[in-house]
Amino acid sequence: xMMKNTSKGxxxxxxxxxxxxxxxxxxxxxxxxELGSGATGTVYLASxxxxxxxxxxxxxxxxxxxxxxxxKHFSRVQGKILGPxxxxxxxxxHGQQQIPxxxxxxxxxxxxxxxxxxxxxxxxxxxxxxxxxxxxxxxQAGWVFGDLKPDNLLVVGPPHRVxxxxxxGTTQVGxxxxxxxxxxxxxxxxxxxxKAEPSYDLFAASMIMINLAYPQxxxxxxxxxxxxKEAVKNSSMLSPFQSVLLKGLYGKYRSAEEMRNDMxxxxxxxxxxxxxxxxxxxQRTASRSGxxxxxxxxxxxxxxxxxxxxxxxxIVYLFYLVSQSM
Amino acid sequence: MDLKKGTLRQVLLxxxxxxxxxxxxxxxxxxxxxxxxxxxxxxxxxxxSPEYLHKGLKEVEDIxxxxxxxxxxxxxxxxxxxxxxxxxxxxxxxxxGVINSELQQIxxxxxxxxxxxxxxxxxxxxxxxxxxxxxDLELIILVDASGSMEKKLATVQESLIDLSISLNSRxxxxxxxxxxxxxxxxxxxxxxxxTPQLNSIxxxxxxxxxxxxTPTGPAIKAAINEFTNRRSKRRLITGDDEEYIxxxxx
Ligand SMILES: Nc1ncnc2c1ncn2[C@@H]1O[C@H](COP(=O)(O)OP(=O)(O)OP(=O)(O)O)[C@@H](O)[C@H]1O
Ligand SMILES: [Mg+2]
Numbered sequence: 340x341m342m343k344n345t346s347k348g349x350x351x352x353x354x355x356x357x358x359x360x361x362x363x364x365x366x367x368x369x370x371x372x373e374l375g376s377g378a379t380g381t382v383y384l385a386s387x388x389x390x391x392x393x394x395x396x397x398x399x400x401x402x403x404x405x406x407x408x409x410x411k412h413f414s415r416v417q418g419k420i421l422g423p424x425x426x427x428x429x430x431x432x433h434g435q436q437q438i439p440x441x442x443x444x445x446x447x448x449x450x451x452x453x454x455x456x457x458x459x460x461x462x463x464x465x466x467x468x469x470x471x472x473x474x475x476x477x478x479q480a481g482w483v484f485g486d487l488k489p490d491n492l493l494v495v496g497p498p499h500r501v502x503x504x505x506x507x508g509t510t511q512v513g514x515x516x517x518x519x520x521x522x523x524x525x526x527x528x529x530x531x532x533x534k535a536e537p538s539y540d541l542f543a544a545s546m547i548m549i550n551l552a553y554p555q556x557x558x559x560x561x562x563x564x565x566x567x568k569e570a571v572k573n574s575s576m577l578s579p580f581q582s583v584l585l586k587g588l589y590g591k592y593r594s595a596e597e598m599r600n601d602m603x604x605x606x607x608x609x610x611x612x613x614x615x616x617x618x619x620x621x622q623r624t625a626s627r628s629g630x631x632x633x634x635x636x637x638x639x640x641x642x643x644x645x646x647x648x649x650x651x652x653x654i655v656y657l658f659y660l661v662s663q664s665m
Numbered sequence: 666m667d668l669k670k671g672t673l674r675q676v677l678l679x680x681x682x683x684x685x686x687x688x689x690x691x692x693x694x695x696x697x698x699x700x701x702x703x704x705x706x707x708x709x710x711x712x713x714s715p716e717y718l719h720k721g722l723k724e725v726e727d728i729x730x731x732x733x734x735x736x737x738x739x740x741x742x743x744x745x746x747x748x749x750x751x752x753x754x755x756x757x758x759x760x761x762g763v764i765n766s767e768l769q770q771i772x773x774x775x776x777x778x779x780x781x782x783x784x785x786x787x788x789x790x791x792x793x794x795x796x797x798x799x800x801d802l803e804l805i806i807l808v809d810a811s812g813s814m815e816k817k818l819a820t821v822q823e824s825l826i827d828l829s830i831s832l833n834s835r836x837x838x839x840x841x842x843x844x845x846x847x848x849x850x851x852x853x854x855x856x857x858x859x860t861p862q863l864n865s866i867x868x869x870x871x872x873x874x875x876x877x878x879t880p881t882g883p884a885i886k887a888a889i890n891e892f893t894n895r896r897s898k899r900r901l902i903t904g905d906d907e908e909y910i911x912x913x914x915x
Contacts, residue, residue, distance in 0.1 A: 363782050363783060400778070400779055400786070401757060401761060401778075401790060401793070404783070404786050404787055404790040405790050405794060407783070407787055408787050408790060408791060408794075411787070428783040428784075428787075429783060430779075430783070437779060439779075439783075513836070514798045514835070514836060515798065515831060515832075515834035515835040515836075516831075516834065519746075520746075521745070521746055526827065526830045526831065526834075527745070527827070532830060532833070532834045533830055533831050533834035534834040
């Protein structure tokens with residue numbers, strides 16, 4: 340959806356091979372190709388003095404500058420990087436127009452949907468755990484992501500890790516959400532305000548899972564809350580996470596960390612129950628019960644052995660990934 | 666002017682086409698702007714609406730241009746999100762305009778925020794964001810209730826409740842009033858008097874009688890009068906010399 344901003348110039352595109360030079364800092368970037376475009380502008384892959392970068396240009400200088408402000412605040416957050424790091428901010432002259440742009444780290448990855456097409460469904464839960472880890476840090480720094488949706492997430496790696504792009508909706512805690520997308524907005528579903536608070540993002544995070552299970556999305560009916568509950572129940576991909584997702588949707592979590600920990604324990608239990616097909620008692624001690632079965636009889640079918648080994652490796656990998664995201 | 670104390674005065678006009686009665690709405694929007702009132706316009710379109718209605722929507726852009734606001738043409742299904750985006754952008758644009766005109770006083774006639782180096786621009790933008798979040802807002806919503814709008818009014822109602830969710834998530838204080846045009850007796854009818862919440866809207870639209878004429882210009886004029894009367898009334902009662910933001914500088 341394009342916003343007609345009555346005081347601004349028109350949209351234009353840069354071509355591969357074109358060079359742009361910043362008016363203020365005199366850095367030169369050579370455009371390689373377009374990465375994508377949306378409401379605020381267009382993002383290009385470009386090469387700068389120190390290698391490949393992503394350049395975002397826009398027609399609305401206010402929107403560009405407020406994204407830059409958010410990215411600047413991120414670089415002040417200690418420890419891990421949240422979102423792409425900011426490299427340069429400048430304007431270039433194109434014909435009669437002065438076009439604002441900023442330069443950020445190029446994240447090489449696939450969109451969430453592309454990634455899930457080529458990977459097993461269990462990845463969805465793991466990516467959510469990673470996302471919640473980052474959200475916890477963002478919230479602690481006093482910010483709420485706002486426009487959280489699959490389009491604004493990339494999966495980089497291997498090792499696979501979810502990263503967010505497009506910080507256009509990122510808002511200081513306590514203010515009103517700057518930008519949102521209806522399907523991921525709790526206000527739209529009648530499940531809360533648009534005040535920037537951690538639970539706003541946790542709702543959207545749950546909706547991302549729902550969107551992965553229902554790629555076509557769906558329209559709201561009268562009772563939005565009940566409708567989402569049904570959607571979770573009726574999906575075999577989502578039902579194992581039902582308690583976590585519903586708490587996320589209904590604003591029952593006070594922090595991303597709480598939701599993350601619940602998610603991790605569901606993922607752990609899920610792995611175990613699949614490994615030991617007959618009803619096992621100690622559902623929690625995944626690897627131990629696995630070994631016990633293994634020792635018991637040599638003559639077990641090779642098939643079973645393979646499946647077992649496969650899921651064992653999967654669990655090890657899962658722990659690896661979860662610890663990665665901590 | 667002290668921005669911190671000011672109140673943003675905005676008109677949100679929701680229509681699906683050409684005005685055909687009374688003053689020229691583009692002129693009335695220009696007048697509104699002289700009063701420091703910003704006029705934002707949303708033109709509603711149906712996917713299979715006849716061609717002549719599309720043409721009428723050019724007026725939408727003209728009104729917002731002359732009213733210093735933002736406009737957007739939209740299909741009925743996307744109305745909610747558009748209503749809140751247009752309102753938000755309109756507010757930001759007004760503040761941006763005031764800051765620009767202050768900059769011009771300091772830096773000279775042709776200076777705008779865009780002429781500042783990016784670092785300074787970022788600081789100015791933080792101020793714009795701050796004000797947009799914390800300033801008080803008075804919003805008059807003008808809803809076209811001409812015959813062609815009849816089927817769309819349910820969606821309009823939903824989108825206004827949605828707008829109320831957005832604006833009431835802000836830190837600043839809000840006051841809304843809702844007008845329809847044409848009214849039962851006059852060009853314009855006040856459906857909801859000033860209120861901080863738009864929940865009462867549900868019953869308001871059932872009172873509408875859709876007629877054949879579309880007096881958009883008179884409706885904008887009525888909004889100007891409402892703001893002016895309200896302001897002088899308040900001054901009388903409280904002696905309050907509250908400043909209003911002027912939407913000039915573009
Ligand atoms: N740092 C980056 N590295 C790699 N690709 C990126 C980066 N930033 C953006 N992109 C790509 O460009 C696309 C558009 O970027 P972005 O979402 O920031 O644009 P937008 O105009 O804000 O869109 P919208 O507001 O509609 O979501 C993204 O979907 C992504 O594919
Ligand atoms: Mg985006």
